[in-house]
Amino acid sequence: MSLRIAALGLLAEGSASGYDLLKQFEKSMANVWPATQSQLYSELNKLAVGGLIEVCAVGPRGRKEYRITDAGRAELQRWVADRQDDPPVRSAGLLRVFLLGLVPPEQARAHLHAMAEEADGEVRRLTELRESLTGGRAVDPADESFFGFAVLDYGLRLNAMQAEWARSVIDRLDD
Amino acid sequence: MSLRIAALGLLAEGSASGYDLLKQFEKSMANVWPATQSQLYSELNKLAVGGLIEVCAVGPRGRKEYRITDAGRAELQRWVADRQDDPPVRSAGLLRVFLLGLVPPEQARAHLHAMAEEADGEVRRLTELRESLTGGRAVDPADESFFGFAVLDYGLRLNAMQAEWARSVIDRLDD
DNA sequence: CGTCACATGTAAGCTGTTACATGATTAG
């Protein structure tokens, strides 16, 4: 259900073609809900059939620009409010940690170290991304992208936490 | 690929039937990689066909007890070491935050508040779980479940972070 | 004229969920 919502959400902030949305998915939404080209296009067709979006313009290369309908907006708000049908979160990374007892201790240590470094890298990447988007200024709560930045902050905190955690596990391993 | 690994991982710590594994999934592994009954049974059959596990005993009600094979152990170690083919992480919860600009501000605040409370609840639940499993004592790195506890700690830190984050977003919203 | 970006679509296959279906054993 969620890709449908993600697409609807992007269209709620302005009309766009599948191609446009695809790039937005690669950029801002990839961290929250990645989608492939194939999936996005077929989802757009389903949404159009269901009347949640509609083609509002046809451009050069068969380009179809979509616009959200009132029914689409209603569906979106219903979903944002409800928070029932969320699929469970799965993390292959944590599964791997769970099984780390199966490899030699030094390999386990190396793995945790790599996780910490990777998280550090993500913190740097997201910090730079934030910089480049805001230019260092604070984001106004009235700003349209306020919650986008809130999610970005979540990512920053998550990765900082992960780095700290990985190092704490290594420390306990070193007793 | 990952359910296959999760099942192999549990079998690596001792033989068990599908039914046994199912309960272990509901208990310890649900937070990392949930699985349904249906999926688990068919995965076990596939693993058996592939020679990664084998039936080592047949009990009362058609109960089949599985044991991991050498090939299974090899596959498991390969996967733990590799960390290439990880599926991307998706979070419906964060997607919802991303779209929170679409609902009235007070509803957004209420939602974030609910997220914080929920995270607090998880922290309590996991703290109690940890208590009940360790009896308050520290976990020895040599202990078989050391990494299980490491993952539990991750969950604790994650939820603590989430509660803090949600409250920080509310604060910024209140400007 | 060639290459790159634009632009959309289809098909096969795997993973995961829900629901249905069946039967054996044990405990009260």
Place this chain on the structure above:
DNA sequence: CTAATCATGTAACAGCTTACATGTGACG
């Protein structure tokens, strides 16, 4: 004897990935 637990399986459907397939327009 009857209800709960044990124990496994199948079928239909939705979501996602990979790969393939096709064609247009702009720029140099």
